[in-house]
Every structure is written in structure tokens, then in C-alpha cells.
Amino acid sequence: MSNETVRDLLDRSNRLGADPRNTNYAGGNTSAVGAEVDPVTGESVDLLWVKGSGGDLGTLTEAGLAVLRMDRLRALPSVYPGVEREDEMVAAFDYCLHGRGGAAPSIDTAMHALVEAAHVDHLHPDSGIALATAADGEALTKECFGDRVVWVPWRRPGFQLGLDIAAIRRENPQAIGCILGGHGITAWGASSSECEAHSLEIIRTAEEFIRTHGRPEPFGALVDHFAPVAEDQRRRRAAELAPVIRGLASTDRPQIGHFDDSDAVLDFLARAEHPRLAALGTSCPDHFLRTKIRPLVLDTAADAPLDQVLDRLRELHAAYREDYAAYYRQHATPDSPPMRGADPAIVLVPGIGMFSFGRDAQTARVASEFYRNAINVMRGAEAISRYSPIDESEKFRIEYWALEEAKLARMPKPKPLATRIALVTGGGSGIGRAIALRLAAEGACVAVADRDGEAAARVAAEIGSADVAVPVTVDVTDPAAIRAAIDATALAFGGVDLVVNNAGLSISKSLLETTESDWDVQHSVMARGSFLVAREAARAMIAQDMGGDIVYIVSKNAVFAGPNNLAYGSAKADQAHQVRLLAAELGEYGIRVNGVNPDGVVRGSGIFAGGWGAQRAAVYGVPEQDLGAFYAQRTILKREVLPDHVANAVFALTAGELSHTTGLHVPVDGGVAAAFLR
Structure with a gap:
């Protein structure tokens, strides 16, 4: 039973994760409940297999699953100390684990454990987040889905959110899932195939709703001096800017960069509304954890002289650092982790493209992908309503979450040439x-x-x-x-x-x-x-x-x-x-x-293979195949x-x-x- 359950779960996860319309890289999680024989008692025990902390749905393997006992998970609400202390429940998941090995349980485990369904998907599709971040998202969810999908107001991921969704599932037996305000979607089903079908129904229905109800130019009119530069000039200017921007973005710690001049990025930056929308920042936790709360946006013309652009970049970078430090001071509490760095993770240059940064090239590339997701979200939300991400105070709570800090602390020590x-x-x-x-x-x-x-x-x-x-x-x-x-x-x-x-x-x-x-x-x-x-x-x-x-x-x-x-x-x-x-x-x-x-x-x-070996062997009067040994014998150490x-x-x-x-x-x-x- 369990092998088939796990196989179906992995197949579903890989299919969902392979399509970027369904979820972002390393975003979301999936689960399945099944039975397995306890090797100690010999009795059948109900287990939950759920994607663990980290990893990616598109490439998920069995090693990336956390395996927990359902009897222990169902008992957790009785020891829940309340929302003010809900972070303590993450440690409780460790006491629910079954067997040896497996991934560490993620903060979203409660959502999968407490919802009364054998199969649960939690995903971050652009279309779903567009509804979730629309100013009137609750009404739009009702208009889009009727009572088939239920609105859940924003709540930070954690045990209480799991309880909220479980209650909504009980109170709305007709529902196939929900839109999580400011965040993403959750769907469920009695079988793996039904759960996957429900996830895809929510995503595709939201896409179609935005397409048919949205206004044609949600980012506003094109602005001539922000228009994309011709490709050869654009790439040359990007190459001139890249080292300078990387140096600025590495003020606190060295970073690796990535450049993205995709059509979606260039179009967003060419539109009149991009400064307003970029300033609002991203919303989904997976987005802003990798992109920071907002990008640095250059405001000079795309074809401005290089010296002028560089001077303005330095001014904006100094201002960005001051603003970020003020954001930290405003929201930090005595037990907040120290500020991790005030440099931008995303730098937007109209007419040229997007520069993203991270501790390695993959992290930098993924940050770029997440900001493209954010652009898609903004487009969808602005098409049908007004983009309204979660408050900065909530972003700070997640960015400087003790659990996030602990996750960072578990990362392996960098190699000697990391970031070089x-x-x-x-x-x-x-x-x-x-x-x-x-x-x-x-x-x-x-x-x-x-x-x-x-x-x-x-x-x-x-x-x-x-x-x-x-x-x-x-x-x-x-x-x-x-x-x-x-x-x-x-x-x-x-x-x-x-x-x-x-x-x-x-x-x-x-x-x-x-x-x-x-x-x-x-x-x-x-x-x-x-x-x-x-x-x-x-x-x-x-x-x-x-x-x-x-x-x-x-x-x-x-x-x-x-x-x-x-x-x-x-x-x-x-x-x-x-x-x-x-x-x-x-x-x-x-x-x-x-x-x-x-x-x-x-x-x-x-x-040596190109002829030098034969020439030198002739000079020294030795066979070419013995040249290495000849050189070694004339050294003090006698080593080749x-x-x-x-x-x-x-x-x-x-x-x-x-x-x-x-x-x-x-x-x-x-x-x-x-x-x-x-």
C-alpha cells in the first residue's frame, strides 16, 4: 500500500512541479496518507508522507519526503499553546516522525496533517496568487469559483493556518480547495488523481477568469524612454553594468549575479506603472524571501550616458540601504535575528533587464525566476482589480522568522571559493x-x-x-x-x-x-x-x-x-x-x-600532444613516451x-x-x- 501511495505522490508532485504555471521552484508541498506495517508492533499504522523542508516538487524523490504518524499528528491540537506560541509546534513534528531518515518536516506540515483529506496540494501558481493579492480578492474568488473554492484571509504559514484550513474543509464539504490570501492555493482530494485534478482546476479556472475579465494593459501605457534597447546594445550595456551592480549588491557580503532580459521583464519595465508596482514589493512568502521586500529600480532613461547611469545607481543603492535599515528598525523586536544585509537582491534597469543576486548562481537565477513570477502576479491582479500585497510588518515577520533563521543556520558551510x-x-x-x-x-x-x-x-x-x-x-x-x-x-x-x-x-x-x-x-x-x-x-x-x-x-x-x-x-x-x-x-x-x-x-x-612533446623528446634524445619520466628524474624530488x-x-x-x-x-x-x- 505505502509503496504505491508514495509512488503516486511523487508522480503527482513531479508533474505539478514541472509546469511553472502550477508553482515556483522549490515552492509548495504535496502529501498523501496511507497505511504501513509498524516494524515494532507488526500492526498497521496510518502515515503521512509530505514534502519536507527545502527541495523542489519537480525533482522530488522519496528522500525528500518527511514521514509522520497520523495518530500523533491528530493529537497535536490538544497540546497547541495558541497562535502566539505556534512556532513551538514545529519541534513537535519531530516527535511524530516514523522510521529512520527522511526529510525534516516543513512549517506547512500542519496544513497537510490537519485537513481531513487523504491527499493535499499546497501550490504557488501565478494565477492563484493574482487572486490572492487582488484588493478585492475574496469577492473575486467567489465570482470566479462560486462555492467550489473558499477564500482564506492572510495568515502566516504555520499551525494556526493548518487549523483554519481544516475548519474550512469541514464547514464547506462541497469545496475542492481554497485561495490563501496573499499567498497561494490549497487543494485536496480522496485520491491522488482527484487531488491533482482539483489543483489544476483551480489554477486553470483562475487563468481563464483573468484572461476573460482582465483589462488589456494592466501595467499602463508604454513609456518611450523606458523602451527596450536593441538586443546587441542591450547586452553590451548589461555587461558594462553587471560588475558595478554586483559590487554594490555585495556591499555586505559577496554575491553571484544573474541577468534576465526576457520579454516579460522588458515589457514590465517599459510600462508606466512599473515604478508604483515595484515599490509595493512581492507578496507570496516564497517570493520575497528570495527577492527581498522590493527591488532597486533605476529611474534613468534606457539610453542615458553610462557615467550618468552609474552615478544614479550608486545614489539609489545608498538610498536603498538606508530604507532597508529603516524597515528593519521599524519592525524588529528584541528577539529578532540580526539584520542579514541591506543590499538589494533584485535590480531592475528599464530598457536593459533584471539583475538578481544570491549566494550562488542557482540562488541568483531562482531569485530572477521568482521576480518573474511576481510580475505575472502583479499583471493578473492589476488586470482584474488592484495589486495589494500583504503588509510590510507581515513580510518582516516571515523574513526574520526564527524558523527561517534556523533554516539558514542548517545550510552547509560554504566552500573556499564560494561566490568567486x-x-x-x-x-x-x-x-x-x-x-x-x-x-x-x-x-x-x-x-x-x-x-x-x-x-x-x-x-x-x-x-x-x-x-x-x-x-x-x-x-x-x-x-x-x-x-x-x-x-x-x-x-x-x-x-x-x-x-x-x-x-x-x-x-x-x-x-x-x-x-x-x-x-x-x-x-x-x-x-x-x-x-x-x-x-x-x-x-x-x-x-x-x-x-x-x-x-x-x-x-x-x-x-x-x-x-x-x-x-x-x-x-x-x-x-x-x-x-x-x-x-x-x-x-x-x-x-x-x-x-x-x-x-x-x-x-x-x-x-605536448600537439607536437611539442615530440620536439622536446628529440632535443633530449629520449622516446616521447618516456619524456615525463625523463623530466621527473632531473628534479630534486624525482616526481612527474x-x-x-x-x-x-x-x-x-x-x-x-x-x-x-x-x-x-x-x-x-x-x-x-x-x-x-x-
Whole structure:
């Protein structure tokens, strides 16, 4: 019985969660009641399976369910101390758990446990929240559904809300669900299929009601100076703004950014009513917990000069922080958690798009998705009535809820490079690939840059989704391509903090055999290319005002005079001195510049596989397959250098333990005495 119950619940949850019209990411919860044999008594026991705290309906698995005994849950009202102490009931859920493992019960567990129905869905559809946030939502709910769906006035999620909905269910046996004022919907059914059908009926009926009864332009007339900028200009302006906005949004703590210039966002920002509506803030708790109570909205024309836009952004950011601090002071009580930060999570730039921020790229992206949900909600509410979200005092109660604070405290400790944004040139193979993989494993978002776009895409896919890595095709000899790579990184993640100058090649020839072309191509890629990458990276880092790291992958050959190596060694010596020069120049901006000097990395190296290995093996008179071992035997430690060893050095230089180190070259060569730095 239970296996079938759980399977049906998961299937229903995944179907509902897969359609963004039904609920937002990680929003809502579903449940089912069934029977299972108690392994201790051997007797049948009624259990509740309900989506636990966190997780997402669209990807919910059995591990994401909390499993509780219904007999204990039904007994909870008898020990309920009242609405003023209802938070204490969350701890009581732990005493109702059945078996081992499972997810932690969420605050919404009471809703599912107390409503007299075998299956319950609580969802956050845009259409349902539009009715829930309309000024006359109760009357509109009656008009839309008759007595089939009942209005529930706003109440903060918790035990009392569960009791309220349970009472409404008993008093309205004809009802299939309810609209929760300011919040969302709840539906129920005797079977999983009936419950799902009732949820979809509420959502689709609300959608149709808004479509047929709503006015055509709920956001007002188009405003010319807020109209969307042409796409190529828009993306370029967004890339210019992204590091500055990220720096402002990271005043209290570093953030990752996300850019959204979808049609829905651009249309909202082009309309006359967007300043009024944005100032009202979001309403559904899932929305404002991720977007803050309201966004920062730029009020300059979309095509205003960049300096004017940046100056106004800084003014508005200062005002936003003052307003947020005042909001906290107004509503905080002696037992409120400390203010978590006064920076905006959402920044709206008319004509350009939306910038959203979070502790990682997924959180930033999801914040953007939630604000798009909020735009849909505002559109629906304004179409049929007037958008009227819950009071700020109620928002504060949820934003600074002790239970929310406890949930944040349970989050895992951030990895060393969390909130860092890295760009690795030559990242499609060899040393660059190893560096990209290591930085991502330590928490960084990574732009994998390579002249071979397919190789960059393979490495980015190996790392994971676009929330952690993106491929960028770039020839480091092309200034425009480098600028585009930095722009792409800024649009993907908000800016750039950590750049690794790794792209390179090598041609092994004697002086007399070295052509001008041999010389030029090696200097163009390594000496000139590193300069161009460093220049564009520094430009973005300075605008961002968050410091940064630039790491050059140089070579022991920068200081070691080996045979048949003039062009390569000279280019590497150029890179080595760039490290020193840039460390001295960029220190005032908090940008550290360091280098890594590897010995020959044979295994896994794109350079060695491309002919350099055969050339160097010929120089030293050893078989090419033995070149790595040959290099190892001439070192003090007798150890071969691998790509991962170079990646380890990059991590050590950038992970924070060497925060006061700049202008350093770290040898990763197994110990080559002739290459000791002096």
C-alpha cells in the first residue's frame, strides 16, 4: 500500500512541479496518507508522507519526503499553546516522525496533517496568487469559483493556518480547495488523481477568469524612454553594468549575479506603472524571501550616458540601504535575528533587464525566476482589480522568522571559493581543464575559455550545469574576443573575480631554425594574449570594486635557459615580469597578481600532444613516451608534474590563506635547482 501511495505522490508532485504555471521552484508541498506495517508492533499504522523542508516538487524523490504518524499528528491540537506560541509546534513534528531518515518536516506540515483529506496540494501558481493579492480578492474568488473554492484571509504559514484550513474543509464539504490570501492555493482530494485534478482546476479556472475579465494593459501605457534597447546594445550595456551592480549588491557580503532580459521583464519595465508596482514589493512568502521586500529600480532613461547611469545607481543603492535599515528598525523586536544585509537582491534597469543576486548562481537565477513570477502576479491582479500585497510588518515577520533563521543556520558551510567567479583561458584541455575542474570543485563559478569552442563546452559540461560553468570561445590574440569573453562571464555570473592566464603553445626550435612566424605566434598568444586578458579582467574588477586575483601559468623556462627554446622561453619570461608589474600596479584595487611556474607537464597536456612533446623528446634524445619520466628524474624530488599539481597551486594562491601575497611565482617543478628563483 505505502509503496504505491508514495509512488503516486511523487508522480503527482513531479508533474505539478514541472509546469511553472502550477508553482515556483522549490515552492509548495504535496502529501498523501496511507497505511504501513509498524516494524515494532507488526500492526498497521496510518502515515503521512509530505514534502519536507527545502527541495523542489519537480525533482522530488522519496528522500525528500518527511514521514509522520497520523495518530500523533491528530493529537497535536490538544497540546497547541495558541497562535502566539505556534512556532513551538514545529519541534513537535519531530516527535511524530516514523522510521529512520527522511526529510525534516516543513512549517506547512500542519496544513497537510490537519485537513481531513487523504491527499493535499499546497501550490504557488501565478494565477492563484493574482487572486490572492487582488484588493478585492475574496469577492473575486467567489465570482470566479462560486462555492467550489473558499477564500482564506492572510495568515502566516504555520499551525494556526493548518487549523483554519481544516475548519474550512469541514464547514464547506462541497469545496475542492481554497485561495490563501496573499499567498497561494490549497487543494485536496480522496485520491491522488482527484487531488491533482482539483489543483489544476483551480489554477486553470483562475487563468481563464483573468484572461476573460482582465483589462488589456494592466501595467499602463508604454513609456518611450523606458523602451527596450536593441538586443546587441542591450547586452553590451548589461555587461558594462553587471560588475558595478554586483559590487554594490555585495556591499555586505559577496554575491553571484544573474541577468534576465526576457520579454516579460522588458515589457514590465517599459510600462508606466512599473515604478508604483515595484515599490509595493512581492507578496507570496516564497517570493520575497528570495527577492527581498522590493527591488532597486533605476529611474534613468534606457539610453542615458553610462557615467550618468552609474552615478544614479550608486545614489539609489545608498538610498536603498538606508530604507532597508529603516524597515528593519521599524519592525524588529528584541528577539529578532540580526539584520542579514541591506543590499538589494533584485535590480531592475528599464530598457536593459533584471539583475538578481544570491549566494550562488542557482540562488541568483531562482531569485530572477521568482521576480518573474511576481510580475505575472502583479499583471493578473492589476488586470482584474488592484495589486495589494500583504503588509510590510507581515513580510518582516516571515523574513526574520526564527524558523527561517534556523533554516539558514542548517545550510552547509560554504566552500573556499564560494561566490568567486573564475575565467580560465586554455580551459579546454590539459592544465586549463584541471584548473577549471579544481576551481569549480572548490565552489567557484567558472567560465571555461578556449579557442576550441567544442573543447570548452565539453569541459563545462563535465563540471556541471550552467549554474556552475559556462563555455566561452575566445582567441586570446583578439582584443574584441577577449572583451566578449569577459562580457559573457559577467552576464552569466555577474562579473569576474579570478582570471587564470593559461592559454599557450610551444614550438621547439634552435635559434637559426626559429622563424619570425614562430616567434610572433608564441609571443602573440602568451605575452600579448596574457596582457590583453589581464587588461580586460582588471577593467571589470576595478569597476566591480571587490578586489580579485589574476594568476599567470608561466613556466620554469621563464628563468631556466634550456636548449632550442628561445621563442617560448622569452614569451614566458615576458609573462613572468607581467606578474610583477601588474602586482605593483593593481594592488591599490585589491587585485593580487601571482604566477605558477610548472616544469614540463607531459601527461594530459594539449601542448605536448600537439607536437611539442615530440620536439622536446628529440632535443633530449629520449622516446616521447618516456619524456615525463625523463623530466621527473632531473628534479630534486624525482616526481612527474601533472595538470592537477598546477591546479593545486592556483587554488592555494586564490583560496584565501595567502590573502597578503602578490607578485609571487610558485614553482611546481619537482625541484629544478637551475630554476630556483633569486
